[in-house]
Amino acid sequence: MGYSWNWGIFLQPTATGDGTYLGWMFYGFKVTIALSLSAWFIALVLGAVVGILRTVPNKWLSGFATAYVEVFRNIPLLVQLFLWYFVMPELLPENLGNAFKQSNPIVQQFLSSMVCLALFTSARVAEQVRSGINSLPPGQKNAGLAMGFTLSQTYRYVLLPMAVRLIVPPLTSEFLNIFKNSAVCSTIGLLELAAQGRQLVDYTAQPYESFIAVTLAYLLINVVVMFGMRWVEEHVRVPGYIGGK
């Protein structure tokens, strides 16, 4: 088909003179990882809180949590990203908004992307947490309360340890999703892995090599995540319980 393969491009110095094209790729790889991990961490914490709130016997708290989940789950990720990046700085108090707009553009892109991915994913994590808690036998909560635990102790010692174990597999797929979703952040100019791939095409005119490299990098991340989560799953298994040894 007349395409001339050239895997050597990765080792060539870039047109802008800042290292090699492989260096660009590696930079994007690091941004993707830093962005996804920081957003994942926030998503886990927020998602756990919101998911728990959805199950508590207080209609204000659970109503708030439901609204949160529906808002962040039902607006397209791309739209959310634009809202955080373009609209949110205008809505902030003036001095805060100005400080944001005067900061390093990379910081602006990174922060907006992190908040966007974190909140979007937290809504999904919250749903997993809620379904984990609700899938426990209803008698477990009563058993905890009957022992004299307060409601929060019942969550802490009885419900959550089991719920968390049950939701490790669905959380794995959310964890994988956050790396894949992070590619959306290239649309506001953040030079993460996918953006670097596109940039490479522009500079080297070798699209196949560039995107094969990008693909392999995403695959590598997700294989590591999958094995990591499988390890977690095996180490929290409860003897004699479903799926246990």
Add this chain to the structure above:
Amino acid sequence: MISMNKVSKHYGAFQVLTDCTTQVQKGEVIVVCGPSGSGKSTLIKCVNGLEPFQSGEIIVNGVSVGAPATNLSKLRSTVGMVFQNFELFPHMSIIDNLSIAQLKVLGRNQEQAREKGYKLLDRVGLREQAEKYPGQLSGGQQQRVAIARALAMDPICMLFDEPTSALDPEMVNEVLDVMTELAKEGMTMMCVTHEMGFAKRVASRVIFMDQGRIVEDDSKEAFFEHARSERAQQFLAKILHH
């Protein structure tokens, strides 16, 4: 020890309990029986406040269960409860199941809690299962652990909610034996159960419920020999036939 006065409860328009009144004295063993849906489980769950009720009053050891100011957690820590489905905590070893509330609710230290736990496991004949997990035990063993777990809190009385209903027939007796033993030691007990043999041997009184009302509340002799209501007579005829 437990006193109920005109306790009523409804879910929406559905009346679950109607004017239930009874007393349980210290050391008494009360068997609560009746057809399914008669409100007996709901009644004993009202005793430790697991089920709220709309009117009437329940006093446990001088504390009003329904009063808004009552510290329900504190009250519940003094009332042992055993459930139909055992409800052991599956992610904890047996000994941890027995210790956790002692540590977190009663503030005992690890050593005291485990010592108490082992002693109670000995008592229900399961000392050698201490390090296993609930899922590795049979139903009968799990229920004996659940009884031991409740006893670990040194309760002033025990509530049993159909403790043998979820068990295979051959495991029923090992659980009833533990309960009989407990009754002999003078524990105040309220048991929802269909085990009429247990009632005949152990109960001080039998409460018969139907459609959310306490229909009979009498000594076991009076209940088994000449139940007054027609509904109870029918019930007994069906159950004792086997």
